[in-house]
Every structure is written in C-alpha cells, then in structure tokens.
Amino acid sequence: MTTDSITGRVGVPVPDLWKGAHRDDRARPRSRQRLLGPSSIGLCRCRAAYEVHGTWPTDLADNMHAAILGTWLHEGILRVLREQYGAWTELELTDGVILGHADAYWAPDHVKLAAEPHRTARPATDVGVVEDVKTKSTRALDVVVRQGPSQAEWFQVHLYAHLLRTGGLKEHPDLPAGEPLPVDVVRLRYVGREYGQVVVQQRAYDEDVTKQALAWAEDVLASAEPEAMPRDLDGPGLSIICDNCPFKTACWSLDRLSDDRAPQTILAEDSAAITEALSAYADAAEVESAAKKRKAKARKTLDAADPGTYGAFKLSWSGDKPRPPEPDPEAMTRILEGLGVDIPMRSGGRTSRTIGVSRVPEAD
Incomplete structure (x- = not known):
C-alpha cells in the first residue's frame, strides 16, 4: 500500500511520491554534511554535538511531509529572489569548521564582480544584505509575529554575514571567493506554508551577536562526546524540534523507557x-x-463584545452552534435493566496519575 491515493484500476503501478521524496531529501548535500552548520547553532547543544561527532541518526522519520514541502517552497522562493531581484543564492560558506549555505546575498555596488550576471532587476544599493528564508506553519508564523525571531535564527543569519565578511565564500562564478564581502544588514524572511503570508525581520549586523554564536559553537566543538552537552530543549512531547530530531532516541534513551513513563524522567x-x-x-x-x-x-x-480590532488585538468568536443528538447512556442503562438484559461492560482501564506538590513549611 503506497501513501498515494489511487482511483481507477488499470493495472499501472503508481510511484509513491513521499517515499521518493524522503530518499531525495536524505541524498541532499546538506543532509550528509558533517561540519557544524549555522542552522544548528543556538538550537540545542546536545543535538549539535551528535552532528559534530558524526553520530548516525537513530530516528529517520518517513512522515516529514511538511518539512519537505517547505524545502520545495524554499527552492521556488530563492529562484524568485535570484531571477526577479538579482540576489546571489545558495552561497556556500565555510571557515573550515562551520559550513553553511546563505540563502540570498545582495552585494553593494562598489564590490567588483568577476563577471556581471545578466540580472536586469538587480537593485542598486550601497549596503550588503544577507537573507535567510524560512517556511513556517501558520501557528509558528504567529509566534514570530508576537515574539520575534528566536536567538538561534538571529545566530544563523549573523554567522552567514560573519563568514561573508571574513572571506568564507567558496568558489563562485560572479563574486570574489576567499575575499571579505561587505554585509551591513541581516534579514530573516518567513513565508507561511498554508497561505503564503510573509513576515520580514531585519536589523543591522551586530558583531556581539556573532561573538555569542561563535562561543556557542566553540562549546559544542570542544565536547568530548554528545552526552556531555546539555539538552537545551524540553524533549519529546514538549518540543516539536525534539519530536522531529534525528537523534531523539539516543538523546532521550527512548529504547530504554518502561511503564509508559515520559522521556523526561531521565532528568x-x-x-x-x-x-x-x-x-x-x-x-x-x-x-x-x-x-x-x-x-x-x-x-x-x-x-458581549462585538468582533473587531481593538488597538493591537483582533477579537473573533467561533462555536456556539447546536450539537447533533447523542446517545444517552443513563437512559440506555434503564431500558436494559428493565428488560432484564445484562449491561455490556468493558475494562475501565486505570485512572490517570495525578501529582500533588506542596511546599514544606519552614522550620522555626
């Protein structure tokens, strides 16, 4: 049985889209790199250490449909930025320890290009801009709107800027590789996967943010083993990043859990x-x-308030609709008892465990 729905029976095999998509995703160069990537810095030190030490993933999920859709959307966005707005895209950057791929870069006009590309839409600018593009669910996008980018996201785009500014660009047909390239502004562009909403956050390049990111990376690179690094996220069931981590089982000892206890019990x-x-x-x-x-x-x-916008808040109402009729267990029980019929029973299982925590009074 494939993951594709098939209508009509004509005896022709149908390729399974998602099986092929997962094979393709795992063959991508980024999926096989072993140097520390900027996208991993600031996220979780334990996960980053597994990557640095070359640990084979214990959890290769075959249900990463949203992530793969995001990859496909991401590729289309970069094509638009490249062809319509003159960006240089997918720039490979490294200092020999960190390896990253900057999504988009606009060089200021004074940078001497090896060969001027045919991009009629390349905007004139006197500043260098590096941009990272992220696709998000509507819920995750709402978090960005309310709380702004995460520290890890600012770390990532600042490290791209740092690598460009310190000559980390590898061989490139147009830009001067191995030479410092100016970056004055870092930008994060978020695109909603469901409806295409766009949220942009940008700021001046900040050397202090880069120093923090590099210190975080150095801590991971100096680790003797992954288990020596702290788990910076809350774990499976509490963090979507942990739920989808390729090292989830190794990190949280999921193969040794018993009695349906939560993974966090190992803490x-x-x-x-x-x-x-x-x-x-x-x-x-x-x-x-x-x-x-x-x-x-x-x-x-x-x-009693009407729907609408009030200051920085939008009020809306949902629900309050009549429910369809539903079975009445008490009435059914009375009928069966009146007929002298034994009432069917099933195991009640166990009640859920509840916790009680109270503070012990301080001794006088």
Whole structure:
C-alpha cells in the first residue's frame, strides 16, 4: 500500500511520491554534511554535538511531509529572489569548521564582480544584505509575529554575514571567493506554508551577536562526546524540534523507557534534580493559578463584545452552534435493566496519575 491515493484500476503501478521524496531529501548535500552548520547553532547543544561527532541518526522519520514541502517552497522562493531581484543564492560558506549555505546575498555596488550576471532587476544599493528564508506553519508564523525571531535564527543569519565578511565564500562564478564581502544588514524572511503570508525581520549586523554564536559553537566543538552537552530543549512531547530530531532516541534513551513513563524522567537523576523539578512545578503552578484567574475575568468581561480590532488585538468568536443528538447512556442503562438484559461492560482501564506538590513549611 503506497501513501498515494489511487482511483481507477488499470493495472499501472503508481510511484509513491513521499517515499521518493524522503530518499531525495536524505541524498541532499546538506543532509550528509558533517561540519557544524549555522542552522544548528543556538538550537540545542546536545543535538549539535551528535552532528559534530558524526553520530548516525537513530530516528529517520518517513512522515516529514511538511518539512519537505517547505524545502520545495524554499527552492521556488530563492529562484524568485535570484531571477526577479538579482540576489546571489545558495552561497556556500565555510571557515573550515562551520559550513553553511546563505540563502540570498545582495552585494553593494562598489564590490567588483568577476563577471556581471545578466540580472536586469538587480537593485542598486550601497549596503550588503544577507537573507535567510524560512517556511513556517501558520501557528509558528504567529509566534514570530508576537515574539520575534528566536536567538538561534538571529545566530544563523549573523554567522552567514560573519563568514561573508571574513572571506568564507567558496568558489563562485560572479563574486570574489576567499575575499571579505561587505554585509551591513541581516534579514530573516518567513513565508507561511498554508497561505503564503510573509513576515520580514531585519536589523543591522551586530558583531556581539556573532561573538555569542561563535562561543556557542566553540562549546559544542570542544565536547568530548554528545552526552556531555546539555539538552537545551524540553524533549519529546514538549518540543516539536525534539519530536522531529534525528537523534531523539539516543538523546532521550527512548529504547530504554518502561511503564509508559515520559522521556523526561531521565532528568531526575538524583534527589537534587527531583527537588529542582518540584521547585519549578510549584513556581509554575502558582503563576498558572494567578494567570487563570486573570484570564477568566477577562473572558467574562468580553462576553458581549462585538468582533473587531481593538488597538493591537483582533477579537473573533467561533462555536456556539447546536450539537447533533447523542446517545444517552443513563437512559440506555434503564431500558436494559428493565428488560432484564445484562449491561455490556468493558475494562475501565486505570485512572490517570495525578501529582500533588506542596511546599514544606519552614522550620522555626
């Protein structure tokens, strides 16, 4: 059975799109590189260490459809930036330790090109700009709008700028390879995979951000083994990045879990770690309780408000529709009992575990 839906029976085999797409994705040069990539810096030190030490992935998922769709969309976006706006795209950059591919670069006019490409739309500019393009789900895009780019995303585009500014460009038909190229502005362009929304964030190149990124990378490169690096994300079930990490099983010992316990149980290594987790739980519970009260009051205050835009907020309503009739278990039970028929039963399973955390009063 393939992952493609087939209608009509004419006896002609149908190639499985996604099986082929996953094979193609794993053969891409970026999927096989072993140097530390800018896109991994600032994300999770443990994951980056697995990459640096050449660990074979323990989790090669065959359901990465959204990521592959993002790759295909990404390729089309770069083609538009190249053909319509004169960008140099997919620039291979390295300093021998870090290897990256900058999505798009616009050089200022004073840079001497080896051969002027035929790009009539190349804009005149007196600044150098490097851009990274990211495709996002609508939900992830909303996070960018509300919170801005993550530290790892700023690290990534600043490292592309750093490699360009320090002569890290490899052989190129138009730009001078091995020579410093000016970058004054770094840009992140986010494109929604569902509806094509575009969000752009840009800022002046900041040397301090680059220094932070390089220090993060040096920490990983100096690691004796991946397990020596901390897990910077919350783990499977709590982080979508962990859910899709190619080293998920190795990092979180998923093959040694028992009794349906959460992967995060491996963090409770001793009583000190348990005490720390209890403190975090108690602190969060107190904040959550206060927040729920504020939210409940705000919700009741808004109950009669009309949909619309109010300042920086948009209010909309959904639901409040009649539900279809549904079975009445109590009435069915009464009928069966009245007929003298045994009521069918099934295993009730087990109740969910609940946790109780309270603070121990301080001794006088």
